[in-house]
Amino acid sequence: MSHDDLEGAAVDCSEALARLFEFIDAEIDDVEGDRIRRHLADCEPCLSAYDVADHLKRLVRRSCLEPAPAELHVRIRRQLTILRMQVEASD
Secondary structure, eight states: OOHHHHHHOOOOHHHHHHTHHHHHTTOSOHHHHHHHHHHHHHOHHHHHHHHHHHHHHHHHHHHOSSOOOHHHHHHHHHHHHHHHHHHHHHO
């Protein structure tokens, strides 16, 4: 699929949630960001997940004077993924 094809391709919830932190941290290109942005505008559960993740990141950023180790970031993301999968399985 070409970059132009991606512009019109819809993002599903699993992709939006999997890329949420990349989106919040602006670690994806404009086309991908626009795709996720469109999904969030139309999907209340994913928008809620975005709001929680964004609030958490802002809170941690304000509370920490030094950057967290990369290993901690990986462990937190792994745990959030596990929790999200548990919530999805219970729905």
